[in-house]
Amino acid sequence: MTSVTERLQQVKAHIHRANSSFAPGVHSVTLLAVSKTQPASAVREAAAAGQRAFGENYVQEALDKMASLADLRSQIEWHLIGPLQSNKTRAVAEAFDWVHSVDRLKIAQRLSEQRPAGLPPLNVCLQVNVSGEASKSGVAPDALPALAHAVAALPNLRLRGLMSIPEPVNGLDAQRAPHRALRALFDRLNADGLALDTLSMGMSADLDAAVAEGATIVRVGTAIFGARA
Ligand SMILES: *Cc1c(COP(=O)(O)O)cnc(C)c1O
Numbered sequence: 402m403t404s405v406t407e408r409l410q411q412v413k414a415h416i417h418r419a420n421s422s423f424a425p426g427v428h429s430v431t432l433l434a435v436s437k438t439q440p441a442s443a444v445r446e447a448a449a450a451g452q453r454a455f456g457e458n459y460v461q462e463a464l465d466k467m468a469s470l471a472d473l474r475s476q477i478e479w480h481l482i483g484p485l486q487s488n489k490t491r492a493v494a495e496a497f498d499w500v501h502s503v504d505r506l507k508i509a510q511r512l513s514e515q516r517p518a519g520l521p522p523l524n525v526c527l528q529v530n531v532s533g534e535a536s537k538s539g540v541a542p543d544a545l546p547a548l549a550h551a552v553a554a555l556p557n558l559r560l561r562g563l564m565s566i567p568e569p570v571n572g573l574d575a576q577r578a579p580h581r582a583l584r585a586l587f588d589r590l591n592a593d594g595l596a597l598d599t600l601s602m603g604m605s606a607d608l609d610a611a612v613a614e615g616a617t618i619v620r621v622g623t624a625i626f627g628a629r630a
Contacts, residue, residue, distance in 0.1 A: 405446045406446060406447070408624060409432075412432060412624050413432060416432060419609045419612040428617060430617060432454070432619060433601070433618050433620045434447050434452050434625050434626070435455075435456040435620050435622030435625075435626075436455045436466070436622070437458040437462065437622065438462075438629045439622075439626045441466045441469040443626050444470060444477075447625065448477060453477060454478045456482040456622075457479065457480070457482070458481075458482055460481070460483075460489045460492055463479065463481065463497075464496060479498050480497065480501060481502060482502055484538055485502055487507065490511040490512050490515055491511075494512045494513075494557075497523065499525070499526070499561075500523060500524070500525050500526070501526040501528065503552065504528045504530075504538060504539050505540075505548075506551050506552065509525065509548075509551070509558060510555065512525070512555075512557075513555035513557040513558045514557070516558070521559075522556075522558055522559040523558050523559070524558075525559065525560050526560075526563055527540060527548060527549060527552065527562075527563055527564070528563075528564045528566070529563050529564070529583060529586060531565045531567055531579040532579055538566070539565065542586055545563075546589075546590065549590050549595060550595070553595055562599030562601065563583055563597070563599070564600075567602075567607070573610055576610030576611075577610040577614055580602050580611050580613075580614035580615075584614050587600055598617065599617050599618060600615055600616050600618070601616070601618040603616045603621075604622070605622065
């Protein structure tokens with residue numbers, strides 16, 4: 402049985418290889434360890450191995466885990482990557498460092514209003530529906546510029562970039578296409594005056610494709626923690 406520590410090293414080596422072969426010297430890629438459904442003990446093991454950023458999908462599960470790991474709070478960055486309903490925004494604004502899944506202005510406004518005064522601005526990515534039809538979450542590319550400029554103007558948020566969860570497909574070229582589309586939207590927003598630095602794209606199955614297209618955060622669960630129950 403391979404340990405979380407060993408798998409973490411393998412994933413980091415994989416990202417490093419992908420970065421050197423597809424995008425040599427261009428950018429650095431942050432590994433977000435997706436710990437949804439995994440016990441606090443697995444997060445603790447990964448943190449002991451030096452992992453800093455953790456991604457969670459379900460707010461209540463994340464809050465419970467944070468409570469068990471309160472002693473590690475200063476060493477861990479918590480990222481919400483799952484859908485966010487308005488009745489959960491206060492808890493998220495109070496407990497998380499990042500939210501990757503903002504796709505409506507109303508949610509962003511609530512997060513900004515509810516971010517506690519003593520904390521730094523909440524880092525936010527806008528989730529974009531790059532694959533169209535099938536996925537329910539994410540802002541449509543047409544509506545992205547207006548949303549991005551409105552969110553960037555909110556006082557207690559820091560708009561960092563874009564996130565996507567493309568339809569699963571096989572093959573490097575097919576996997577690269579939606580990531581390239583997200584990258585093009587990102588470049589356009591920056592050309593239009595925003596200062597975005599984050600492209601959150603790529604999971605265990607399409608890591609190479611995402612890194613090749615300029616991902617700055619890859620979100621990896623299974624390859625680190627094993628299959629989810
Ligand atoms: C679960 C999840 C991941 C991680 O997926 P793996 O296939 O386990 O690497 C990444 N991003 C999001 C949004 C997820 O929900």
